[in-house]
Amino acid sequence: xxKAKIILVALGAALALPQALAGSTPEEDxxxxxxxxxxxxxxxxxxxxxxxxxxLNDDRRKQWxxxxxxxxxxxxxxxxxxxxxxxxxxxxTYASCFENGGIGIRQNYxxxxxxxxxxxxxxxxxxxxxxxxxxxxxxxxxxAIASISAYMASTSQGKPINIKVPDDPDAMAAYQxxxxxxxxxxxxxxxxxxxxxxxxxxxxxxxxxxSPTLGQPANFPVHRSKWxxxxxxxxxxxxxxxxxxxxxxxxxxxxxRNLEYFLxxxxxxxxxxxxxxxx
Amino acid sequence: MNKPLLAIxxxxxxxxxxxxxxxxxxxxxxxxxxxQSTHQDAGTFQWTITSxxxxxxxxxxxSGDYDKAMAMAKEAQKLAQESAAQRKKQQEAWRQVAIxx
Numbered sequence: 001x002x003k004a005k006i007i008l009v010a011l012g013a014a015l016a017l018p019q020a021l022a023g024s025t026p027e028e029d030x031x032x033x034x035x036x037x038x039x040x041x042x043x044x045x046x047x048x049x050x051x052x053x054x055x056l057n058d059d060r061r062k063q064w065x066x067x068x069x070x071x072x073x074x075x076x077x078x079x080x081x082x083x084x085x086x087x088x089x090x091x092x093t094y095a096s097c098f099e100n101g102g103i104g105i106r107q108n109y110x111x112x113x114x115x116x117x118x119x120x121x122x123x124x125x126x127x128x129x130x131x132x133x134x135x136x137x138x139x140x141x142x143x144a145i146a147s148i149s150a151y152m153a154s155t156s157q158g159k160p161i162n163i164k165v166p167d168d169p170d171a172m173a174a175y176q177x178x179x180x181x182x183x184x185x186x187x188x189x190x191x192x193x194x195x196x197x198x199x200x201x202x203x204x205x206x207x208x209x210x211s212p213t214l215g216q217p218a219n220f221p222v223h224r225s226k227w228x229x230x231x232x233x234x235x236x237x238x239x240x241x242x243x244x245x246x247x248x249x250x251x252x253x254x255x256x257r258n259l260e261y262f263l264x265x266x267x268x269x270x271x272x273x274x275x276x277x278x279x
Numbered sequence: 280m281n282k283p284l285l286a287i288x289x290x291x292x293x294x295x296x297x298x299x300x301x302x303x304x305x306x307x308x309x310x311x312x313x314x315q316s317t318h319q320d321a322g323t324f325q326w327t328i329t330s331x332x333x334x335x336x337x338x339x340x341x342s343g344d345y346d347k348a349m350a351m352a353k354e355a356q357k358l359a360q361e362s363a364a365q366r367k368k369q370q371e372a373w374r375q376v377a378i379x380x
Binding site for chain 2: 023028029033180182183185245248
């Protein structure tokens with residue numbers, strides 16, 4: 001009898017082990033992440049997470065709300081609209097490169113291109129569109145690209161983020177790569193993104209109030225008071241890496257695009273609120 | 280004057296700088312190259328402070344201050360080693376803290 005029991009238990013373990021080793025799926029990760037932050041901040045409604053620190057700190061929220069009457073990024077959004085509507089030298093416009101002419105699509109970025117085997121971010125798509133039409137690419141972190149991205153984001157206000165990780169080994173590898181980046185400690189200060197945004201949101205680090213992972217990319221491109229202008233998500237990645245004394249990677253490098261892929265997937269279901277202001 | 284003796288004497292005197300060829304510049308170059316190589320080993324885990332020290336080392340060497348250059352190069356090597364070790368450790372360590380695994 002005992003022998004039979006031992007065999008049964010061993011068999012059960014042998015069958016369960018491959019499943020355990022297979023690792024969690026992106027959707028399982030996301031659900032667990034949402035649950036984690038819901039438990040950490042039970043009074044914050046799910047959709048409010050897109051407001052980052054403003055969902056967690058009343059003083060900061062009041063300052064932010066008073067800025068919303070005349071958001072500092074309005075001119076940049078208008079500039080972005082003008083740029084998008086102005087034809088290239090060859091007569092075509094950005095509309096020719098994007099679904100629905102680029103209107104109301106921001107929530108689908110970044111996506112994994114299974115033909116090119118890479119993550120395509122909105123900014124990457126904008127510059128590829130320019131190059132395909134004989135135009136010089138724009139610089140990645142600020143200026144015109146941020147304005148165009150801001151306008152496109154503004155046409156998707158309120159739409160739920162909808163990132164897909166297709167059943168494709170390269171897409172999964174890109175997602176996993178981004179996840180690994182998020183949780184890996186780097187820099188002389190030995191911090192990972194998670195050190196601040198998973199383990200310590202709602203706390204101060206010097207003069208910055210830490211936002212949680214959930215909802216982080218929803219408000220980009222962002223007008224930071226510190227920058228005095230709009231900046232892209234990869235600008236922020238580089239800044240954060242620099243803050244912990246890790247050598248920043250180039251904007252739109254494979255690593256940063258994979259990181260954006262993972263990070264934005266975590267915010268699936270949350271509304272696009274970009275562009276937005278932050279300190 | 281004994282000409283052969285004079286010739287030998289002059290040759291010996293001229294060879295002295297050659298004998299001291301393994302000098303501060305070469306010593307520095309060896310440490311600096313090693314630091315650069317270790318810095319590359321850190322891959323995407325390079326530290327900004329390592330780059331700063333390498334720049335300071337090169338700058339000091341360019342202006343002839345090999346004492347400072349050597350000190351900076353040694354610091355850079357130490358920092359680069361730590362960053363390379365961090366890269367190696369994080370290959371698995373990240374899984375311990377990741378949500379969903």
